[in-house]
Amino acid sequence: xxxxxDANLERxxxxxxxxxxxxxxxxxxxxxxxxxxxLGLPAALPVAPSALRRLAExxxxxxxxxxxxxxxxxxxxxxxxxxxxxxxxxxxxxxPTATPPSLAAVSNADLRLYAQFxxxxxxxxxxxxxxxxxxxxxxxxxxxxxxxVWTITVPLSAGVHDYVxxxxxxxxxxxxxxxxxxDGFGGVNSRISLVPPDAPRL
Numbered sequence: 252x253x254x255x256x257d258a259n260l261e262r263x264x265x266x267x268x269x270x271x272x273x274x275x276x277x278x279x280x281x282x283x284x285x286x287x288x289x290l291g292l293p294a295a296l297p298v299a300p301s302a303l304r305r306l307a308e309x310x311x312x313x314x315x316x317x318x319x320x321x322x323x324x325x326x327x328x329x330x331x332x333x334x335x336x337x338x339x340x341x342x343x344x345x346x347p348t349a350t351p352p353s354l355a356a357v358s359n360a361d362l363r364l365y366a367q368f369x370x371x372x373x374x375x376x377x378x379x380x381x382x383x384x385x386x387x388x389x390x391x392x393x394x395x396x397x398x399x400v401w402t403i404t405v406p407l408s409a410g411v412h413d414y415v416x417x418x419x420x421x422x423x424x425x426x427x428x429x430x431x432x433x434d435g436f437g438g439v440n441s442r443i444s445l446v447p448p449d450a451p452r453l
Contacts, residue, residue, distance in 0.1 A: 373399035382414030389417040
């Protein structure tokens, strides 16, 4: 049964193919062209280029560019440079030479000078320094730089200072290498005068 259906189907296909082949499709080109001529339409409409394409063509199209040099331009440029340099503030072109305010404002009372004190005391076990700058308290302890030689360096303000060495907590000894002044109690103190380095010499 199926074989008969397949044979009938193949026969129908062959008959349809023979029918289509025997009757070719009509050529409508002539009639379409005649109709176009009757209506007055152009055979093909031109395609307008896009805006992006027009821009690209303008950018890439070669153009001739000419540069002209005039000596007057050079003179104007040189004059402008000279004018700018002349109008710059003076402090921008000259390094400051004045003393910085932080250093100029330091007074003699705030200035610290280092003074070295020295005493030869071979039999001493402890040597301390007292003076007007410690309210006469033996605050600074000297150390032995060598056997029997005691020394210390103390920062002091500029001016006149009286002092004395206190040996072993009992003996108050004036500096034999410094000027002596009366202490008001029948003894003597030593005196040191510290002058700032920039003070005028008399």
